[in-house]
Amino acid sequence: xxxxxxxxxxxxxxxxxxxxxxxxxxxxxxxxxxxxxxxxxxxxxxxxxxxxxxxxxxxxxxxxxxxxxxxxxxxxxxxxxxxxxxxxxxxxxxxxxxxxxxxxxxxxxxxxxxxxxxxxxxxxxxxxxxxxxxxxxxxxxxxxxxxxxxxxxxxxxxxxxxxxxxxxxxxxxxxxxxxxxxxxxxxxxxxxxxxxxxxxxxxxxxxxxxxxxxxxxxxxxxxxxxxxxxxxxxxxxxxxxxxxxxxx
Amino acid sequence: xxxxxxxxxxxxxxxxxxxxxxxxxxxxxxxxxxxxxxxxxxxxxxxxxxxxxxxxxxxxxxxxxxxxxxxxxxxxxxxxxxxxxxxxxxxxxxxxxxxxxxxxxxxxxxxxxxxxxxxxxxxxxxxxxxxxxxxxxxxxxxxxxxxxxxxxxxxxxxxxxxxxxxxxxxxxxxxxxxxxxxxxxxxxxxxxxxxxxxxxxxxxxxxxxxxxxxxxxxxxxxxxxxxxxxxxxxxxxxxxxxxxxxxx
Numbered sequence: 001x002x003x004x005x006x007x008x009x010x011x012x013x014x015x016x017x018x019x020x021x022x023x024x025x026x027x028x029x030x031x032x033x034x035x036x037x038x039x040x041x042x043x044x045x046x047x048x049x050x051x052x053x054x055x056x057x058x059x060x061x062x063x064x065x066x067x068x069x070x071x072x073x074x075x076x077x078x079x080x081x082x083x084x085x086x087x088x089x090x091x092x093x094x095x096x097x098x099x100x101x102x103x104x105x106x107x108x109x110x111x112x113x114x115x116x117x118x119x120x121x122x123x124x125x126x127x128x129x130x131x132x133x134x135x136x137x138x139x140x141x142x143x144x145x146x147x148x149x150x151x152x153x154x155x156x157x158x159x160x161x162x163x164x165x166x167x168x169x170x171x172x173x174x175x176x177x178x179x180x181x182x183x184x185x186x187x188x189x190x191x192x193x194x195x196x197x198x199x200x201x202x203x204x205x206x207x208x209x210x211x212x213x214x215x216x217x218x219x220x221x222x223x224x225x226x227x228x229x230x231x232x233x234x235x236x237x238x239x240x241x242x243x244x245x246x247x248x
Numbered sequence: 249x250x251x252x253x254x255x256x257x258x259x260x261x262x263x264x265x266x267x268x269x270x271x272x273x274x275x276x277x278x279x280x281x282x283x284x285x286x287x288x289x290x291x292x293x294x295x296x297x298x299x300x301x302x303x304x305x306x307x308x309x310x311x312x313x314x315x316x317x318x319x320x321x322x323x324x325x326x327x328x329x330x331x332x333x334x335x336x337x338x339x340x341x342x343x344x345x346x347x348x349x350x351x352x353x354x355x356x357x358x359x360x361x362x363x364x365x366x367x368x369x370x371x372x373x374x375x376x377x378x379x380x381x382x383x384x385x386x387x388x389x390x391x392x393x394x395x396x397x398x399x400x401x402x403x404x405x406x407x408x409x410x411x412x413x414x415x416x417x418x419x420x421x422x423x424x425x426x427x428x429x430x431x432x433x434x435x436x437x438x439x440x441x442x443x444x445x446x447x448x449x450x451x452x453x454x455x456x457x458x459x460x461x462x463x464x465x466x467x468x469x470x471x472x473x474x475x476x477x478x479x480x481x482x483x484x485x486x487x488x489x490x491x492x493x494x495x496x
Contacts, residue, residue: 059410060410060411061350061353061410062403062406062407062410063353064357064360064400064403073346074345074346074349076349076350076353077353078352078353078356078357080328080356081349081352081353081356084349084352085345085349097322097333098321098322101322101324101329101332101333102309102324104326104329104332105309105311105324105325105326105329108326108328108329109312109326112312112363115360115363119367123371123372123384123388124371124384124387124388124391125387125388125391125395127391127395128391133387136371136372136384136387139372139373139381139384140371140372140373143372143373143375143376147373147375152312155310155312158310159310162307162308162309162310163308
């Protein structure tokens, strides 16, 4: 019996149609071979269930926004909190407090980068179209490519180096794969999609981040997932968007 | 002997001169009467120590940015992670997993609001002065006041209601005060400083959030702290800035 069948499936609630922030949770579940239902995509009533949990009167712990995860009586939202919950259960985080916290801290820093990656194309308002804030987006993109991506990548490179990582064994925390490695992989993937020219240059000088990215992408379960129909492609409704005019 | 003397002090590392994100940690420590050193403000070598921990070769867990907290061998950064660590130790969070996670999730949502409050005056780049992005800030402020603050306040109001909170007992999680209550108090304080006109209107229809704010502000230890020299006033170098042209 495959691992995916052994327990009651986790229920992941996220918008269909984009990888979005839900992807960070999916990658952890996929790498662990954990059973899960991507509720809004897989169930006919999925969207209604998701909206009811966010807005319903009877929800004790309503999330501000998807993604959120249900595991029996636990309902938890915010990507980093979901991964903090799943990490030790999926074998994707150290259990001792110091290591668990550090993995979480790295994830929260990835969260900050992801929010900035989103705001590049929405610097004024999430409620307006990109077309209504293109001029501002062009200015913000210059700063994001020139200052912010390098600063974050340098930090990840330093964290890898401080962990004694090598190009042969590029891990952020200890010697084993954690959800932070998966999340950094996906963030680099998203940035490469959005800013292929800039990332082509920037990744040349960050050998440890580059090795981490490559090593995660070829892991058997991740590679199988990426080749499957479960993986949704990046597109211009998501967090990471390719607008050629924002890349240089 | 006062409570502040009983244990080895926590060491808080944060930029001097602004309440900033460090204030969320200070409020928890102050409410608990926990001993702490605000290193960069209180030690002659504080700034050097802080920079060394961020940039030094010997730091195993370097933070991307302040604040971070040292407690013996634990070094933890990111406000929400610091409070997750301190919460149960200071009696400011439930210990069972579901409650601890939910308190954390609320804090992470406050973190998102705080980041947006910052980006109102820096919608293009943290590396540029406000004066160099005033036009963009004016557009973003319209959206922040008109759409985002109301949406977040409505969520906090709903979370309070779902918790059975009343104006007499306005708590976000369970019946006892948590660090999330302290953080929401401070965020409302910051928003009132930055947007007095808008917040004057918006708080009228959010009675539970308004009660929480008032009840935290008059707690004996918080009131004593606010009246002390330890409390730094808001100013136009911080996260919450009052630019009259951004308030309506």
